[in-house]
Amino acid sequence: MKQRVGVIGGGQLAWMMGAEARSLGLELWLQTPNANDPAVSQADHVILADVQDVTATGKLAEHCDVVTFENEFVDLDALGKLVGKGASFRPTLDFLAPLLDKYDQRLCCERFDIPVPRYQTWSLGDRLPEGWQYPVVLKARRHGYDGKGTFVLKDQAALAALPSALAGTALLLEEFIPFERELAVMVARNLSGEIRVFPVVETQQIDQVCHWAIAPAAISKTVAEKVTNIARHLAQNLGLVGIMGIELFLTAAGEVLVNEIAPRTHNSGHFSLDACQTSQFAMQLQAIAELPLGNPKLLTAGAVMVNLLGFEHSDSDYIHRRQLLIQFPNSRVHWYGKSGASPGRKLGHVTVLSETSNPEQLTAIAKHIERLWYPQSDA
Known part of the structure; x- marks a missing residue:
């Protein structure tokens, strides 16, 4: 009998987890409010209910060996009552507790001697x-x-x-940190304490929204080790079972500061679907289902992931623009199938694999992709 994994949420993160669940031989159950949510098409079974509906989560937990989260906007007290009835959540509620509030995140980092603003x-x-x-x-x-x-x-x-x-x-x-670069890293850990750290990426943020990510980040070995050590330290000391994303600032002086922690799969790790031996979504499932952890090693010298953000209110599927992206050399287009576009809404992403890790060339690719996607006045 297949191991059953439940996911609270049915957006694009759960959608990308769905294909990986099949490849790992796992049965995917969802709790999501709408039948047209992106991940529904990838699920074996769906409970149509709001993600805050604890009664529905209880039913999900009854059917599944383990339940995980698409995002951290959860009611820990309500879910704690389900744990008392035998529900298994990974990551655990104790792990999530200090990460749901950004102030608590700061206290947590300070407790572990990790620099923050x-x-x-x-x-x-x-x-x-x-x-x-x-x-x-x-x-x-x-x-x-x-x-x-x-x-x-x-x-x-x-x-x-x-x-x-x-x-x-x-x-x-x-x-306000006058950073030189914004960095991000994904880290996974399983029940036995094995840890895997993905390549550090540089992200381009506009109005606090990620527009693209470049892997690997063009940083010194010393900085890369600082980031990796922070990721390992947090995963170990917080008792992570699953995966989490960490966003960081790099200053001109070489100081690395934690900006935010996302206790789940994260936009900055989407490149791993096409560019790494094991993706962040597969690693999340491996960690929570007690399967051997894969290898996050890059399969190519470099990669750039560009978010396809909405730029208007529309019901278009943007097939013409997507065809242009598909024709771009070494591109992989992921379209989330959301119903309706609006400014800033994440509609999909495209990853381009490269034979170079040169940051200028990868940035040029990202800008070219954006010119293909956005109307010229917004490019």
């Missing part, structure tokens, strides 16, 4: 707290992603222009 909790006011100067970064402590809930404040006018709805939101105030 200066920070403090803050309630929205007319002035910055004493001792703080612009520019600063303001983040909603929970439920922020893809730039949502994150604000870079350059001056007092930017503070005054913040939406009034933030007044009742728990906030994290951070120093």
Whole structure:
């Protein structure tokens, strides 16, 4: 009998996990609200229910050997009651607990002597707290992603222009880091403590949304070791069973600071589907299903992953633009099949494999892909 893996969520991350589940001989069950969600087409069984519906999650857990998460926006207290009834969640709820709140993430990193930007909790006011100067970064402590809930404040006018709805939101105030590069890394760990670290990538973020990722990052061996050691340290000390993504800043002085931690598969690891011996999605499943962990080694000298973001409100499937991308040499196009486009919505991604790791050439490829995808006025 096939081992059954349940996933809470049915978006593109679960969709990419689905194909890997089949190749590993696993039976995939989903809990997702809509029959047209991307991952439904990849699942063996689907429970149509909101991802916060704990009764539905209980049913999912009854049918599955292990349950995992597409994202971290979960109710730990409610899920904890299911654990008492025999539900098996991986990663565990104890692992997730210090990572759901960005302030708790900061405390966690400090506890493990991992560098982070200066920070403090803050309630929205007319002035910055004493001792703080612009520019600063303001983040909603929970439920922020893809730039949502994150604000870079350059001056007092930017503070005054913040939406009034933030007044009742728990906030994290951070120093602005004049970084040289933004980096990211995926790390997996299984129950027996084996750890696999993927190649470090450089990401290009615009308005806190990832536009592309280049693998491997053009960084020194010393910096790569710093990032890898941080990833291993967090995975081991937090007791990870599964995979997580870590976003970091690299300063001109060579200092590496943790920006955010995503306790799941992550956009910055999508390149691994085509460019690595084992993808982040396969590694997640291997880790939680107690299968041997694969090898995250790059299969090519370099790779660039470009997000295909919505640029208008439309029901188009953009087949013409996708055909242009498919014709690009050594490209692999992944289209998520979402119903409807809107500005900034992640509709798919394309990975281009390269015989070079030269960052200038890989950046040129990323820009070429964007010119093919976006209308010229937005390119």
